[in-house]
Amino acid sequence: MDQMKIYILYAFGILMCVAGVIYLASEYIKYLSDAGKLTILMLMVIMFASFGKYFEERGL
Amino acid sequence: MAKVKNLGLYIGLLCIIGIMAVFFFDAYIGIYDTLYVTEEGWEREITFDIPYPEHIGTEYGETIYFTYVVTNNMFEEYNTYIEASVWRGDDKNLTIFSANESITPFDNTTVKWVLETEKLEPNTNYILKINTDTFERIIRMNFHQPPKEVIIYAERGTPLPEIEKEEG
Numbered sequence: 001m002d003q004m005k006i007y008i009l010y011a012f013g014i015l016m017c018v019a020g021v022i023y024l025a026s027e028y029i030k031y032l033s034d035a036g037k038l039t040i041l042m043l044m045v046i047m048f049a050s051f052g053k054y055f056e057e058r059g060l
Numbered sequence: 061m062a063k064v065k066n067l068g069l070y071i072g073l074l075c076i077i078g079i080m081a082v083f084f085f086d087a088y089i090g091i092y093d094t095l096y097v098t099e100e101g102w103e104r105e106i107t108f109d110i111p112y113p114e115h116i117g118t119e120y121g122e123t124i125y126f127t128y129v130v131t132n133n134m135f136e137e138y139n140t141y142i143e144a145s146v147w148r149g150d151d152k153n154l155t156i157f158s159a160n161e162s163i164t165p166f167d168n169t170t171v172k173w174v175l176e177t178e179k180l181e182p183n184t185n186y187i188l189k190i191n192t193d194t195f196e197r198i199i200r201m202n203f204h205q206p207p208k209e210v211i212i213y214a215e216r217g218t219p220l221p222e223i224e225k226e227e228g
Contacts, residue, residue: 028083036086040079047075054068 089133091194096127106199113187113198120182120205124175126156128190132163139163140193144173146180146201147187154179177203 029037064070095106099118106114118124132138139162146154157173180186182205190197 032083032086033090036082039082043075043078043082047072047079050068050071050075052068054066054072057068 091134091138092131093190093192093195093197094129094131095190095197095199096129098125098127108195108197113200115200115202116188117202117204118177120177120203122177122203124177126173126175128171128173129168130161130163130171130192131168133166135165137162137164141191142171143189143191145189145191146175147189148184153186 032040093108095108097104097106097116099116100122108114116124126144128142128144130138130140130142139160141158141160143158144156145152146156156175157171159171161169161171163169175188180203182203184202186201186203188199188201190199
């Protein structure tokens with residue numbers, strides 16, 4: 001039961017982080033140039049691929 | 061070639077740093093303008109980052125001093141035409157300032173002009189338009205003039221005319 005509570009807290013924390021990042025991105029994306037938006041898109045793709053590979057190797 | 065341990069983690073972290081760097085760099089690079097307005101001895105900074113037009117309201121007859129700074133944070137020279145004009149509705153009333161300016165990379169230029177409000181009409185809504193090749197800035201203006209006539213109200217307690225009761 002305690003383990004379940006910890007998972008719920010993890011899920012809540014991750015949800016809040018994702019919501020915060022989405023909110024900040026929606027607020028500040030308008031200040032970026034087209035080249036900046038494209039660069040960030042590419043960096044995000046590489047970032048998610050790298051983190052995915054890392055967690056895959058760790059077996060999570 | 062030896063495999064780097066936790067390579068994916070490091071690349072991911074570098075990407076996060078890269079995203080933050082893009083935000084900072086992109087915010088710095090560009091053309092920016094700031095207007096300083098001095099009215100009745102007070103200086104106000106207008107950076108045009110609010111979604112509605114700024115407003116200047118001063119007493120009619122005052123002189124308003126404007127200082128307009130255009131900053132070029134680009135890698136190339138920026139040539140622009142700057143014009144400040146006063147509009148009443150769709151009619152241009154007055155051109156206060158106009159000039160061609162050339163700004164070297166990572167430098168700024170400052171232009172100044174003065175608006176004598178006596179050249180305009182009091183208690184009328186005007187628009188100050190600042191046009192460059194990049195921006196069109198709009199500032200609402202109104203110069204209030206207090207009424208010269210003194211209104212004298214009738215004294216209170218004046219007896220009302222008697223109403224004759226209808227006899228029926």
